[in-house]
Structures are given as structure tokens and as C-alpha cells.
Amino acid sequence: MISRIPPLWLAVVLMMFPQIVETIYSPALTDIAHQFNVSNAEASQTLSIYFLAFAIGVVFWGRLSDLIGRRPAMIAGLITYGLGALLALATSQFEVLLFARVMSAFGAAVGSVITQTMLRDCYDGSELAKVFSVMGIALSISPVIGLVSGGLLAEYFGYVGVFSSLMLLAMVLSLIAVWFLPETRPATTAKVSMWLLFQRMSKDSKLWLNALLVATFNSMLFGYYSLAPFLFSNIGMTTKDFGYSGVALAVATFIGSTMNKYFLNKGWSPLSLVKLAVSIALTCGVGVWFTQSSLWFLLPMMGVVISFGIAIPNILSQALVTYKEVSGSAGALFGLAYYLLLSLGLGIAGVIQSLGLALFIFGIVATICIALLALKDGTKS
Numbered sequence: 573m574i575s576r577i578p579p580l581w582l583a584v585v586l587m588m589f590p591q592i593v594e595t596i597y598s599p600a601l602t603d604i605a606h607q608f609n610v611s612n613a614e615a616s617q618t619l620s621i622y623f624l625a626f627a628i629g630v631v632f633w634g635r636l637s638d639l640i641g642r643r644p645a646m647i648a649g650l651i652t653y654g655l656g657a658l659l660a661l662a663t664s665q666f667e668v669l670l671f672a673r674v675m676s677a678f679g680a681a682v683g684s685v686i687t688q689t690m691l692r693d694c695y696d697g698s699e700l701a702k703v704f705s706v707m708g709i710a711l712s713i714s715p716v717i718g719l720v721s722g723g724l725l726a727e728y729f730g731y732v733g734v735f736s737s738l739m740l741l742a743m744v745l746s747l748i749a750v751w752f753l754p755e756t757r758p759a760t761t762a763k764v765s766m767w768l769l770f771q772r773m774s775k776d777s778k779l780w781l782n783a784l785l786v787a788t789f790n791s792m793l794f795g796y797y798s799l800a801p802f803l804f805s806n807i808g809m810t811t812k813d814f815g816y817s818g819v820a821l822a823v824a825t826f827i828g829s830t831m832n833k834y835f836l837n838k839g840w841s842p843l844s845l846v847k848l849a850v851s852i853a854l855t856c857g858v859g860v861w862f863t864q865s866s867l868w869f870l871l872p873m874m875g876v877v878i879s880f881g882i883a884i885p886n887i888l889s890q891a892l893v894t895y896k897e898v899s900g901s902a903g904a905l906f907g908l909a910y911y912l913l914l915s916l917g918l919g920i921a922g923v924i925q926s927l928g929l930a931l932f933i934f935g936i937v938a939t940i941c942i943a944l945l946a947l948k949d950g951t952k953s
Contacts (some may be wrong), residue, residue, distance in 0.1 A: 576754035577694045580703070581937035584710045589745065591711060593653070593676075593738055594622065595818065598797040599726040599811040600734040607731060608666040612802050613922050615864060618673050620918035621797040625674040627911030629681025634689065635766070638845055642690050643755045644838035647746055649682025654742030661735040674776070676738070685904060693756040712801025716822040719797075764901045773905055774953015775893070778948055781941045782891040786910040787847070788886075788938045789880050790887075791851060791917030792931055797819075799927040803864055817870060824874035828881020842886035843942075843949060849883035850942045852876075854935030863930025869928070876931060 598619075605615035607866030622787055629649070637645040660669055693702050725733040804814040835845055852875055859872025895902035921930040 574878050576756065577595060578690055578753055578756065582748065582752055583691060583703075584707065584934060585688045586683050586749075587707050588714045588717075589650075590626070591714040592718045593680055593741065594619075594723070594794075595715050595797060596722035596723050596738060597734060598817050599719065599801055600731040601798065601801045602805050602811060603726055603731045604669070608664075608667050608669065613925050614666070616798045616922035616925070617919065619794060619916045620922055621670055622673050622677040622915075623758070623911050623918060624682050624915035625677035627908050627915065629678040630685045631904045632678070632784060633682045634685045634901075634907075637686050637689060637757065639924075641755050641757045642686055642693070643749070643753050646682050646686045646690075646753060648750050649679045649686070650742050650746040650749060652679030654679075657735050658738035658741060659664060660692040661702050661732065661739060664738045670828060679742075685907065688903070690756045697823060698782045708920070713822055715825070716818040718823075719815045719818025719821070721815070722811075724817075725813045726815075727810055727812040730769050746866075765904070766901060769901055772906055773902065776894075778907070779891060779906070781945050781948075782887050783906060783909040784913055784931040785887050785945075786884065786891070787913030787917055787939045788934045788941065789849075789853070790910070791921065792857070792876050792934050794914070794918055795878050795921040795927060795934070796876075799925065799930070800873075802925075803869070803927060807867060807869070820870055820874055821877050824877035826880045827874075828878040829885075831878065832882045832885060841910055842890050843946065845886045846883050847942055847946070849879040849886075850935070850938045852882070853879035854932070854939055857928065857931030859934040860931050861926075864926070864928045875949070898906065 600619075601612075601615045604610075605612050605616070608615075633645050633649050636648075653676050654801065656672045656674075656679060659675065660672035663669055691703055691707075699847060721737075722734060725737055729736075800817070801814050804810070804817075831843060835848075836842075840848075856872040856875030856879065859875065860869050863869040863872060892902050892906060917934065920933070921927075924930050924933075
């Protein structure tokens with residue numbers, strides 16, 4: 573056990589940071605498309621590029637934290653994010669904006685990978701499970717904070733207000749980390765050959781199917797963030813209205829998490845719950861497709877988010893069970909895989925420019941993945 577444990581409130585804020593800053597940004601997409609004179613599809617691509625850089629950042633900061641320590645790596649990442657937001661604020665060229673988003677995403681990855689690493693440094697067993705349950709609750713309200721605040725900022729101040737707030741948030745968190753974040757890296761850390769581990773993981777077909785499932789469900793959720801602002805605009809609603817939709821998504825996330833806990837207590841296996849989630853996602857994706865010309869599409873979209881709340885904890889809990897001896901490095905590589913796949917998924921959604929069609933495609937992919945996993949586990953799909 574590490575003697576210096578980061579304050580739980582700070583760990584919660586740092587864990588929420590990546591999701592909050594991305595959902596704050598989402599309502600500004602329509603203003604970015606207008607101000608930079610680009611198409612909706614081009615504006616949406618800033619999200620897929622974001623997650624591509626985020627994936628690289630997960631591995632980079634995870635390895636760097638083993639070399640120089642968790643605390644300096646965290647502070648460096650937050651500063652990197654702030655500089656990216658400053659560059660986005662200062663430019664009038666869309667190509668520079670894309671680079672700024674890459675820079676910000678690369679820095680934001682510290683909030684995910686290093687916070688989890690610090691918690692694993694300090695806790696284990698049931699204590700770690702309790703801490704992560706708190707993190708899960710915090711992450712469920714992140715979209716509400718991000719979408720509502722982002723919607724208000726975009727409505728009254730445009731993308732300039734959004735990027736100014738993101739830069740300020742990164743600066744404040746950097747200063748807080750300097751004052752309150754302790755170093756938690758163990759005195760000795762095991763050396764792992766990333767190349768050998770990569771070779772081992774690359775041959776694990778079940779791991780790839782799980783990575784694709786994680787990416788698919790995240791593509792459904794973040795596909796909403798990238799395409800829904802334009803749906804709201806098309807039906808005559810404002811970015812502020814889109815921001816308030818985060819409340820509905822948070823309710824859906826809570827329902828999904830509650831259902832997951834209930835069925836686990838009833839003895840359902842993780843694989844059975846993922847099957848249930850895939851069925852809900854595919855059905856509700858079709859529902860979004862047929863209702864996306866009106867605000868009624870939010871109801872089936874809530875079903876998609878419910879499926880996300882059921883699926884993700886069960887996929888993540890089982891994906892790396894055979895890599896416990898190298899869980900940190902394996903987690904970084906697994907994260908790299910599904911964030912790269914997520915970037916691809918959002919790129920496809922950006923090209924399609926139809927939320928319902930994208931959700932249907934992702935639902936089909938998820939159905940194929942869970943069927944193959946069921947076959948590999950020797951069960952009937």
C-alpha cells in the first residue's frame with residue numbers, strides 16, 4: 573500500500589476530465605462548421621481525429637509515468653491539453669484547428685490512463701472495486717456537465733467561449749495537481765517488453781473481439797456527440813437544447829448501470845449481459861434511424877445508452893483476465909486498440925452523416941462480435 577494516496581475528490585475530477593472536455597466541445601461543432609467554412613462532415617471528423625491522438629496518448633503517458641513518475645506525467649499532460657486549447661483559440665485555419673485537437677487529445681489521455689494507474693498503485697482487492705464504483709458514478713454524470721455547459725457556452729459565446737473555457741479548466745487542474753497530487757509510483761516497477769506483450773495480445777482473437785465491442789459501443793455513444801448537434805439544428809433547435817439532452821443520456825446511463833447490477837446479482841453471466849446489451853442497441857439503433865427527423869429519436873437513443881451502461885463494465889471486466897501479471901501494460905495496449913477502432917468508427921459515422929444508419933451498422937458489427945465470442949466460449953449465441 574502506498575503511503576501517499578491522492579485525494580478521492582481529485583482522482584474523480586481527473587478521471588472525469590477527458591469525457592467532460594470532449595462533451596463540452598461537441599455542441600460547438602455547428603459553430604465550427606460555420607466559422608471555419610467547412611462541411612458538417614469535416615467538422616465531425618475533428619472527433620475521430622481526437623480519439624486517434626487519444627489512443628496514442630494512452631500508451632505514451634502510461635509508459636512515461638513508469639519512467640518519470642505519475643505526478644509529473646499527469647501535470648505534463650494537463651499542460652499539453654491547455655496548450656492545444658490555446659492554439660485552437662488562436663487559429664482561423666481549419667487545418668491548424670485539427671492539429672490543435674490532436675494536441676489536446678494527446679494531453680487529455682492522462683486523465684484516463686494515469687488516474688487509473690494511480691488508483692491501482694494505492695488500492696487493491698475490494699477497496700479498489702469500491703473506488704472504481706465511485707468513478708463509475710462520476711463518469712455517468714460527466715455527459716450532463718459537459719453537454720449542458722458546452723451547450724450554454726456555444727449558444728452565447730460560440731466556439732471561442734468553448735475553447736477559452738477548456739484552456740482555463742486545464743490551467744486550473746494543472747495548478748491543483750501541482751499543489752495536491754502526490755507521487756504514487758512504487759519504488760520498484762516490473763519491466764515488461766511491450767513488443768513481446770504486443771505479439772502475445774495480437775494473437776488473442778477473443779481480446780480483439782472484446783476491443784471491437786468496446787469500440788463499437790463507444791462509437792454509438794460518441795457518434796451521438798458528433799452527429800446529433802446537426803440533427804438538432806435541422807429540426808430547428810439550438811445548441812443549448814442539444815446540451816440539455818445530456819440529462820436524458822445521464823438518466824439512461826443510470827438505468828443501464830442499475831439494470832447491470834440487478835442482473836449480476838440475479839446470477840447472469842457477463843457474456844449473457846453483453847448479449848442483452850447488443851440486442852437492445854441493435855433494436856434501438858433501428859428506432860433512431862426511423863425517428864431521427866424529429867425529437868422523438870431521443871427515446872430510442874436513450875435505449876442505446878442503456879445498452880452502453882450494461883455492456884461496457886462486463887466487457888472490460890473480462891477482457892484482460894488472462895493478463896493479470898502485466899495488467900498495466902496490457903491495459904495500455906488494449907486501450908490503444910479500442911481507441912484506434914473508435915477513431916475508425918467515428919470516421920465512418922462522420923462520412924455517413926446519418927446517426928440512425930451509423931447506429932444500425934455498429935449494432936450489426938456488435939452482433940457479429942458477440943456471436944463469435946459465444947462460439948469461442950462454447951455457448952450458443
